[in-house]
Amino acid sequence: MARTVSKPGPPPQSCLTCRQRRKKCDRSKPKCKRCLKGGFECLGYGGPDPRPKVRPEGPNTLAGSLTRPNSELDPVEMAPTPDSKSITKDPQGPTNTDMDYDSRPSILGAALLYRLSKPASLTNEENSTTDPLEDFGRSWMQCQSQLSVYSRKSRVNGPKRVFNALCQSIPPLVDMKEDRFERIMHEHDSQRSNYWFMSPPSATRRPLLAQLKLSKGMTWAFYLEARLFQALDEYPYSSGSTVHGYIAYIDKIEQKFTLDSHNGMTLGEVVDRFAVQLELAFLKFAAVDSALGYDLLRKALPRFLQIVAADSDLHKELPNRNLVVSFPHTLSAPRYELRRFVLCDAITSFIFGVPPFVDYAYDVECDAMSHGLEWVHGIPVLILQIVSQINSWRASSRTSGWEALETRILAWEPSEDSATDAARVAVREGWRHIVLIYLYMGLCGVSSDDSRVQASVHRIVQLGETVTNLPIGVHMFTHCVVAGLAARLERHRMLVHRMLLSFKGARVWFFQGLQFSQVLYHLWHGVGVKGAPVKWDDYVESRCAIVPI
Incomplete structure (x- = not known):
């Protein structure tokens, strides 16, 4: 059982975009100059923010929920929560209201509620006579207040937010809006850009972004990666329990996009799944365990060979009739x-x-x-x-x-x-x-x-x-x-x-x-x-x- 309490302190005064990007806002009105200068769409300042906060009443709450079968659990309850004793913020640390998340519902959150209200069966979705895009558009506007509460609840619960956003999935025919995709990419890159050897050349960056926009699997993988790295940055002294809470989600994406294969896949589908495998392998290498990352890289080998085999410029036959891959x-x-x-x-x-x-x-x-x-x-x-x-x-x-x-x-x-x-x-x-x-x-x-x-x-x-x-x-x-x-x-x-x-x-x-x-x-x-x-x-x-x- 959870109870909602008011978060102390004055309401945030930053614009919604700066809050989501976790940047200091110059509070210019009607649009923030920092957003405009950085090429971001300023979403304005919104209305008063009640900022509810969810606190578990005690450690027995989770233990009690685990005694029920999974079919009876809410998807949020199914996600493991890192040990509250090992993940605590310094009570004497500063509180910056400009660091709050954007309270507006994201497309991932709207998709979550859309999926929760629909049958889980893919067959049912395929047989539906309603256009999923139109259905989603109507449901998005109707659930903004519900999403506002949900986004805060899931933020406090750490990886539960990711579990719902990923495992319930985006509606099958809903394309990620460009500005939302750019924000996910920005958040993903911000976790790693300080450690890149140099800034990526635009000739490399543009084709990669265009390709990723077409891949729901890569969008999910990047979203999960950004959230995991953010959690590790926030709780550096409890990295073990934090990572443990995300391993199941990495495995779930792997099962959905890499293991669930069929012989009739197009080359584009093979490439997409291969890209997801590589991103998940990197995630396991960097945040979980080198051996697990290597194992997932090994699993990606068949798809690598399948893609190379489709391009005669990438392989050659040796005099002994063995086929090899041209490294250069x-x-x-x-x-x-x-x-x-x-x-x-x-x-x-x-x-x-x-x-x-x-x-x-x-x-x-x-x-x-x-x-x-x-x-x-x-x-x-x-x-x-x-x-x-x-x-x-x-x-x-x-x-x-x-x-x-x-x-x-x-x-x-x-x-x-x-x-x-x-x-x-x-x-x-x-x-x-x-x-x-x-x-x-x-x-x-x-x-x-x-x-x-x-x-x-x-x-x-x-x-x-x-x-x-x-x-x-x-x-x-x-x-x-x-x-x-x-x-x-x-x-x-x-x-x-x-x-x-x-x-x-x-x-x-x-x-x-x-x-x-x-x-x-x-x-x-x-x-x-x-x-x-x-x-x-x-x-x-x-x-x-x-x-x-």
Whole structure:
């Protein structure tokens, strides 16, 4: 049982758009100048806001509801709530009324009530003689007051809001209005943009946005991702219980958009489901567990191959009649999802020390400006291709030709766009030494006491110290892992360990700093105790012990 109480303090004076965006409003009337300057539609200031707040009367309420069968539960009650003891705000902290959410009903909220009032069966919807678009339009205006109360109730209940918005679904024929979609994308990007390697080029951004507008699954995934990351930011000291409350929703989207397949799907439907799988895999990598993210990435492989098979430019037949995927052509393919999978395959194979999912051909050198992913992670294209090539050669036990790879690595020069940015130069230059260590230790089999390896370790540590306190420093994750596994000096190990622990909460890379600090700790206190030399396979064994996949 819940009771409604008034929230103390004066009513918010910000415009509805600034409240939803959680920005400070200049309170200009009739329209907020901050919204107009930022290209957002100002929704005005609305009327008085009673701001009801829902509080559970006691811990027995949830326990009592769990004794009933699921069929008798309200959808809100079915969602797990994080432990109230572990998720509490500082009672002495400041209260900013400008940070309240927009009280106007969103299209997701309206869709929720629309779905709750309709039969759940897809068959019933298909046989209905009423136009769902017209029906939804009428119901939206009739339920604004109900939505106003619901939005606050669900906000307090954390992931319950997401459960209803996602699991009850958007009406099947309702397209997301452009301004609503842009707001979801803005909220999604605001969680990660501070940690991007650089601002995305418009040539990359525009086609991606146009494609995402047509995908209900990606809209849901982005909405869930933004809400989860927001919850983790608000409750950083209770991340375990917060994440636990969202895992079921990630799995539910996965089941709806990735597991529920049929043989008659069009290529567009396959691409859409593949894109959802990749986004959910990233979400599991970044916020849940690296092993779970890797497992979901593995499940996406059949759809990747199906999409590649439909384009003859992306695969080739070897003299032994085996079909392989062209790494350079796929990395420059028009479909963003294919490029993203190739990047994930290369990096996970590298960091986990496992064979790649795909057999690649490296028939030509990648176009340095082709893949459009460097703005996210800062990996130079040539370096990424060499990392993938070493992965493939390790899987086939090939070592001949490593000198040619070394020559290409040493001859590589960073692009001109980063020449004036010392932090970005440090990240990119660090990648040169990462792949040199991988070449010497991972492919040639030398130990960490090799002079070439130690020279690269020293250089990575120097570069890392220049970006330690900068947001861009999160892109030194791989630098820390590789330099850490080869480090022999205690001061180098301490710096690496400290940097890995500092990456908590950034959620840009596929991996979590805490997990891999434990991997290195296992290595340093095992084979590498007291600075003893180690080999790449020693690192892989420590990874298997701490992060089994």
